[in-house]
Amino acid sequence: MRFLRGFLCTALALAGYNPASADSTVDYKVGGGWTSNIFQDPSNISAAFGEAKLGLRGSLALEDSHLAYALSAGVRRVPKYRFADQRIAGVELGYSYDLSKTVKLTLKGGVEHRRTGDIFLNLPGALIGYRKVDVVATASAGLTVDRWGGRNHLTATVSKLDRGKAHFTLRGLKPTQLEAGYTLFDVSGGHIRPLFGGEVGATLQYRASQIASSERRAFERFPAETLRGSLAYGRVFGKSITLMAEAGVVGVQSPHLGKTVERARPFLKGELTWQLPHQAVLKAKITRDIQLGDIDDSLGEDVRTVGLSLEKALTEKLKLALAYEQAYSDWLYYDYRTRTKSTSATLSYAFSKSATASLEYSHLVRRENDKAADFEVDGLAARFSGSF
Numbered sequence: 587m588r589f590l591r592g593f594l595c596t597a598l599a600l601a602g603y604n605p606a607s608a609d610s611t612v613d614y615k616v617g618g619g620w621t622s623n624i625f626q627d628p629s630n631i632s633a634a635f636g637e638a639k640l641g642l643r644g645s646l647a648l649e650d651s652h653l654a655y656a657l658s659a660g661v662r663r664v665p666k667y668r669f670a671d672q673r674i675a676g677v678e679l680g681y682s683y684d685l686s687k688t689v690k691l692t693l694k695g696g697v698e699h700r701r702t703g704d705i706f707l708n709l710p711g712a713l714i715g716y717r718k719v720d721v722v723a724t725a726s727a728g729l730t731v732d733r734w735g736g737r738n739h740l741t742a743t744v745s746k747l748d749r750g751k752a753h754f755t756l757r758g759l760k761p762t763q764l765e766a767g768y769t770l771f772d773v774s775g776g777h778i779r780p781l782f783g784g785e786v787g788a789t790l791q792y793r794a795s796q797i798a799s800s801e802r803r804a805f806e807r808f809p810a811e812t813l814r815g816s817l818a819y820g821r822v823f824g825k826s827i828t829l830m831a832e833a834g835v836v837g838v839q840s841p842h843l844g845k846t847v848e849r850a851r852p853f854l855k856g857e858l859t860w861q862l863p864h865q866a867v868l869k870a871k872i873t874r875d876i877q878l879g880d881i882d883d884s885l886g887e888d889v890r891t892v893g894l895s896l897e898k899a900l901t902e903k904l905k906l907a908l909a910y911e912q913a914y915s916d917w918l919y920y921d922y923r924t925r926t927k928s929t930s931a932t933l934s935y936a937f938s939k940s941a942t943a944s945l946e947y948s949h950l951v952r953r954e955n956d957k958a959a960d961f962e963v964d965g966l967a968a969r970f971s972g973s974f
Contacts, residue, residue, distance in 0.1 A: 610644035611973050619946075619967030624664060626950070628961045629708045633670075637662040637969075654680040669703040669715035669755050688732040695725045706754060706764075718764075719750035736779025743772040747879075766807035769796040770879050784821025789834075790814070795878040795886075806884045808919065810840040812876050816853050826861040838876050838918065840885055847918055851876065851888055865899035882924070883917035890914045907932040927951045941972035 618636040625631055639660040646653045655678065662672040676698035683691045703717040726743035746769045751761040776789035791814045797807050816834025823829065832855040839849065854874040862868055874890045881887045893911040900906055908931050915924045927950070934944040950963040 609646070610642065613639075613641040613643070613971075613973045615639040615969055615971040617967055617969030617971075619965060621963060621965040623961060623963040624667065624670060625705050626952075626961065626963055627705065628959060629705060630961060631667075631705075631708075631713075633664050633666045635662055635664050651681065651683040667703075667713075667715065669717050671701075671703060671717075673699075673701040675699045690730045692728040692730070693726070694728075696723070698722045706752065713755075714759075715755045716752035716764075718752045721748045721750070722746070723748075734777070734779075736777055738775075738777050740775040741773070743770075745770045745772075745879075764805075766797055766801040766805035768807065768879065770794070771796070781819070782821070784819060787818045787832075789816050789818065789832075791816075793878060808840060808842040808885050810838060810843070810878055810886045810918070812836055812838050812878065812886075814853050814875075816855075818855075828859040829857070831856045836876050838886060840918075842885060843918060854890075867897045869893075869895045869897075876918075882915075883919050883922070885917075885919035887918065888916040903936045905934050905936070907934070922955050924955075925953045938972075940974060941970070943970050944968070 616638045618634065620632070620634045622632045623630050624633040624635065637660070639658070641656065641658040643656040644654070657677050659675045660672070661674075664670040676696060678694070678696035680692070680694045682693075685691055698721070700720045700722070701717065702720070703715055705713065706716045707714040722745065724743065724745040726741060728739065728741035731738045747767050749763055749765050749767040752764050753761050771794045772791070773793075774789060774791035776787055778785055778787035780786075792811070793814075794811045795809050797809050802808055814834060814836035816832050818830065818832035820828075820830040832853075834853040835850055836853040837850045838847075843849075852874055854872055856870075856872045858868075858870045860868040871893045872891070874888070877887045877889050878885075891911065891913045893909070895907065895909040897905060897907045908929075910929050911927070913926045915926075917923070928948065929950075930946060930948040932944055932946040934942050936942045946965075946967050946969070948963070948965045948967075950965075952959075952961050952963075954960060
């Protein structure tokens with residue numbers, strides 16, 4: 587835990603030095619638990635784990651501008667399989683400047699260092715694992731203009747994932763890169779304005795993934811592009827219902843895409859929040875979009891998700907939260923589908939406004955075209971979180 591102790595000293599020093607210390611907050615979370623499938627794969631290996639997270643966020647108001655920052659660090663230890671330990675550290679900076687009364691410029695950037703581990707090969711009587719370090723860097727620039735009866739926005743984002751070499755637990759195996767890195771580009775623009783007691787908006791978004799030519803065939807990872815146009819509407823009905831709905835069409839293109847693959851697909855995004863009697867909140871969501879990053883397919887995935895959650899205050903300090911989510915993923919390069927169902931129940935107790943203890947049970951079921959790849963996960967975790 588020396589990693590977190592060093593980060594804590596740095597965070598406290600920055601919080602104390604910051605001239606706008608009233609706007610600085612330290613967030614923390616510690617806990618542990620047990621899972622029936624620590625690697626979330628068909629190996630079904632159970633293990634206990636401990637975890638801790640720490641973050642510092644703050645802001646500084648300047649003349650005609652605003653500076654925000656965030657530092658975060660987290661560790662996860664698996665005593666039985668130390669190669670599966672995780673360490674994550676990141677920093678984010680944001681700067682906004684009012685060019686005029688109606689025009690605002692926003693700049694953001696961040697870097698995250700991820701040290702993780704996983705199984706490479708599971709043989710009878712022998713388990714070969716590995717550890718690797720990935721680095722993610724993100725930068726974006728945005729412009730908002732209040733004109734023509736509403737707000738206009740244009741944002742450009744680039745993120746890059748550098749994959750590190752895997753260092754194996756079996757001596758004699760040389761460090762080797764197992765996955766391709768990638769760069770994602772995202773340019774989106776739109777217009778939002780009041781309509782019928784709510785807000786209506788139109789968005790046009792272009793995204794592209796770039797893969798180094800030397801890694802495409804070696805790791806079977808290929809570039810792709812998407813173009814999406816959509817219309818959205820959001821409104822609060824009375825004092826209990828909040829609705830946001832967005833629909834459109836998203837098209838995908840790649841020289842590596844099969845000729846029979848459907849190029850244009852529906853885009854959906856809907857969220858409903860309903861304040862029920864007796865301090866209960868019901869939330870529902872539905873999404874459908876094509877993902878180009880953080881995927882299992884070589885090119886992209888058409889992901890459809892539906893979710894439902896219920897939060898109920900049992901007492902003034904005790905709360906129960908139930909959640910269910912189901913996701914279908916159709917791969918674009920391979921003719922393959924996965925389905926993931928997850929449920930969770932969380933009981934939390936608030937000692938104060940800034941300190942909460944929770945007990946969570948979770949269950950996940952993964953089904954694939956290849957039945958040998960199916961797996962399930964049961965987990966139980968206790969956590970204590972808060973801020974100061």
